[in-house]
Amino acid sequence: MERPGAESINLDHARTPRSVGEQAIKVLLAAAAVISVLTTAGIVISLGTQAVEFFGDVGFTDYLFGTEWQPLAGGESQSFGVVPLLWSTLYLTVIAMIVAIPLGLGVAVYLSEYASQRIRKIFKPIIEVLAGIPTVVFGFFALQFFTQEFLQGFLGLDVQIFNGLSAGIVLGFLVLPTIASVSEDAMSAVPASLREGAYGLGASKRMVVTRVIFPAALSGIVAGLVLGASRAIGETVVILIAAGNSPNLSLNLTEAHQTMAAFIANTARADISAGSTAYNTIFVVGATLFVITFALNLIAIRFVRKYRQVYE
Amino acid sequence: MAVAEVEITRKAVERSSGGEDTKGLIFLSALVLTLLVSVVFLTTLLITVASDGVDRLSFDLLTDFPSRFNPETAGIASAFRGTLYLMGLCAVFIIPIGIAAAVYLEEYADSEKRINRIIEVNIQNLASVPSVVYGILGLAIFVRGELFGQSFSLPLNMGTGSPTLLAGALTLGLLVLPVVIIVAREAIRAVPPSIREGSLALGATQWQTVWKQVLPGSLPGIATGVILALSRAIGETAPLLLVGAAAFVRFNPEIDGAFTALPVQVLNFVGEPNQDAFGPLAAATIIVLLVILILMNSVAIFLRNRYEQKW
Numbered sequence: 085m086e087r088p089g090a091e092s093i094n095l096d097h098a099r100t101p102r103s104v105g106e107q108a109i110k111v112l113l114a115a116a117a118v119i120s121v122l123t124t125a126g127i128v129i130s131l132g133t134q135a136v137e138f139f140g141d142v143g144f145t146d147y148l149f150g151t152e153w154q155p156l157a158g159g160e161s162q163s164f165g166v167v168p169l170l171w172s173t174l175y176l177t178v179i180a181m182i183v184a185i186p187l188g189l190g191v192a193v194y195l196s197e198y199a200s201q202r203i204r205k206i207f208k209p210i211i212e213v214l215a216g217i218p219t220v221v222f223g224f225f226a227l228q229f230f231t232q233e234f235l236q237g238f239l240g241l242d243v244q245i246f247n248g249l250s251a252g253i254v255l256g257f258l259v260l261p262t263i264a265s266v267s268e269d270a271m272s273a274v275p276a277s278l279r280e281g282a283y284g285l286g287a288s289k290r291m292v293v294t295r296v297i298f299p300a301a302l303s304g305i306v307a308g309l310v311l312g313a314s315r316a317i318g319e320t321v322v323i324l325i326a327a328g329n330s331p332n333l334s335l336n337l338t339e340a341h342q343t344m345a346a347f348i349a350n351t352a353r354a355d356i357s358a359g360s361t362a363y364n365t366i367f368v369v370g371a372t373l374f375v376i377t378f379a380l381n382l383i384a385i386r387f388v389r390k391y392r393q394v395y396e
Numbered sequence: 397m398a399v400a401e402v403e404i405t406r407k408a409v410e411r412s413s414g415g416e417d418t419k420g421l422i423f424l425s426a427l428v429l430t431l432l433v434s435v436v437f438l439t440t441l442l443i444t445v446a447s448d449g450v451d452r453l454s455f456d457l458l459t460d461f462p463s464r465f466n467p468e469t470a471g472i473a474s475a476f477r478g479t480l481y482l483m484g485l486c487a488v489f490i491i492p493i494g495i496a497a498a499v500y501l502e503e504y505a506d507s508e509k510r511i512n513r514i515i516e517v518n519i520q521n522l523a524s525v526p527s528v529v530y531g532i533l534g535l536a537i538f539v540r541g542e543l544f545g546q547s548f549s550l551p552l553n554m555g556t557g558s559p560t561l562l563a564g565a566l567t568l569g570l571l572v573l574p575v576v577i578i579v580a581r582e583a584i585r586a587v588p589p590s591i592r593e594g595s596l597a598l599g600a601t602q603w604q605t606v607w608k609q610v611l612p613g614s615l616p617g618i619a620t621g622v623i624l625a626l627s628r629a630i631g632e633t634a635p636l637l638l639v640g641a642a643a644f645v646r647f648n649p650e651i652d653g654a655f656t657a658l659p660v661q662v663l664n665f666v667g668e669p670n671q672d673a674f675g676p677l678a679a680a681t682i683i684v685l686l687v688i689l690i691l692m693n694s695v696a697i698f699l700r701n702r703y704e705q706k707w
């Protein structure tokens with residue numbers, strides 16, 4: 085953390101703790117910061133321990149490539165292939181992104197490049213309100229309004245009451261603010277000299293936006309998309325309420341689907357005995373979810389770093 | 397001032413380059429359409445909730461207990477209190493720890509050191525771990541009291557396998573701690589170095605500088621961060637399901653006993669088959685939750701406008 089002006093007067097000698105009390109305070113503050121590392125360690129250890137136990141009973145390849153997910157069934161029909169959950173998670177995320185990418189980027193481009201100060205002052209907070217609404221409200225809306233009034237009623241689609249389509253689309257609106265705000269920041273960070281240069285060459289506004297600003301902000305925009313996707317993958321309650329809770333390895337969006345996060349929450353609600361293989365599935369599916377979102381986040385951080393290096 | 401100049405030149409250049417062609421207008425219309433769709437979605441959502449729930453709003457709603465069998469007289473007393481208690485406990489946990497961590501990272505940590513870089517990246521990563529995963533952490537550690545397959549006991553009924561309000565609050569606390577740290581760090585960073593240098597030059601120790609100068613100067617920003625974090629915490633559902641928030645709780649929550657919260661109550665109402673009766677109840681519960689969130693955010697905005705320091 086280099087502060088401007090810090091190099092002119094060197095006060096480092098004054099910052100070195102002089103007494104035992106000062107030293108103790110520093111240790112206490114550091115301990116608070118270390119809690120975040122312990123949280124990560126706690127997550128990895130808890131997920132890992134139960135996952136190892138789980139793989140003592142179920143083969144790793146049977147889990148990762150198996151296409152039947154029936155963990156709570158008894159006897160012969162019990163099966164632990166995670167593919168259906170993984171499939172629905174990715175499939176509904178794709179549906180959400182199909183909604184969220186054009187809307188999120190459109191809103192970001194408009195607010196960052198076209199909107200007047202006054203319009204931005206009105207609409208930016210509105211998008212922030214969308215980001216602040218609890219996810220359970222989105223779930224309620226997906227089931228009560230979007231499925232019944234809009235898809236079944238207004239559009240007359242033949243969808244089941246619990247379906248992947250409604251959950252996926254509403255999920256898209258849930259991640260829209262993430263994409264819009266990260267992309268808008270990235271576009272605002274593009275230096276004015278680039279815009280002026282393009283205008284000076286006689287480019288129209290649309291050309292400047294699509295050929296100059298957008299490419300220049302691309303790494304930041306990609307970071308926003310990755311974060312949005314990661315959020316969609318990990319979202320629980322919208323799916324739990326609106327998509328039903330049956331594993332479904334199909335392209336059919338009019339039927340119920342179950343994602344990894346929704347499975348975890350749904351299983352935890354039911355009373356299952358601790359230590360059972362079914363109980364351990366919560367942890368092993370959680371570990372799978374954690375690994376996927378963790379990887380996506382590392383990618384996003386890398387992209388964010390890239391655009392910071394260029395313009396700051 | 398440079399910004400204003402740029403605005404003027406940009407406008408002048410845009411005008412001189414002949415405005416928009418047809419393609420430009422189509423592009424602009426598409427952009428405006430995306431904004432409209434987003435706003436219409438939000439408006440429809442709010443109107444749906446309001447119109448479904450308004451008839452069910454009353455003070456009795458906040459004082460009656462929920463019932464699976466009598467939705468007409470059911471209330472949300474336990475969930476309402478549960479949410480307030482969760483918020484309070486969560487605040488007690490995240491305020492000292494979040495501020496301490498932020499102060500350490502901004503004022504004390506040598507960012508060249510490996511451990512400090514690990515802490516930085518780790519906080520960024522934690523901010524994007526799905527909330528349901530925090531729930532699993534809370535289930536394993538605070539509810540079951542297990543680490544590496546070994547059981548250990550914790551105070552206040554935690555670690556016994558039965559769900560407690562405190563376990564829920566701690567889980568939510570860990571979930572929103574990165575938010576507090578990130579916002580508090582920004583507020584601390586906004587205090588100019590000259591303030592610190594002046595204080596140190598007058599012979600104050602580093603802690604005296606932090607306590608008497610940096611923290612008072614960054615307090616409005618930190619308070620905003622805490623409120624933001626708490627509003628995120630009380631809107632969370634998934635982690636509470638994992639740590640065992642119960643369905644129809646007919647007693648007031650205790651710190652070491654069973655509990656429920658508003659979002660979980662909404663989920664349970666929505667899951668009931670008799671939606672003619674439970675749907676409006678769910679919507680009314682959402683209204684209560686949203687009103688709490690609006691109040692919290694108003695406080696945050698007020699604090700920011702009233703006390704924000706201009707250096």
